[in-house]
Amino acid sequence: MSFGRLIPLSVHWDELDALGLLDNSRYPLLVERAWLDLWQQDGFRPDASDAFQVVTELRVPYEVPVTGPGSYAVDLWLERLAPPV
Structure with missing residues (x-):
């Protein structure tokens, strides 16, 4: 059951254990x-000074x-976002 956003990612053989x-x-x-991919899809850039x-x-x-190895999806959601200090 998904209630966030599914972000497709690849897993490579060198990330696996024995x-x-x-x-x-x-x-x-x-x-x-997955978070980085999501932000980029939504127009945020990780090199921006306010990001x-x-x-x-x-x-x-x-x-x-x-x-x-292969294609998988990460299900992302945010439960709480604190205001900036």
Whole structure:
């Protein structure tokens, strides 16, 4: 069930562990790549002087294993956005 935005990404063989599964340390990296792709799709540029973020919490549920190289989708959503200080 998706309630955010699905962002397609590729997983490469060098991101897999000895069992052919995506190494657990790579999941947050895929999420980071997906956010960058989403912002670029919406017209934000990461090199703009006013484009910055501070992430205080990132939860990555491991609901479905990534079992090999190929195309996958990251489901992104934002639960809370704090106002700037």
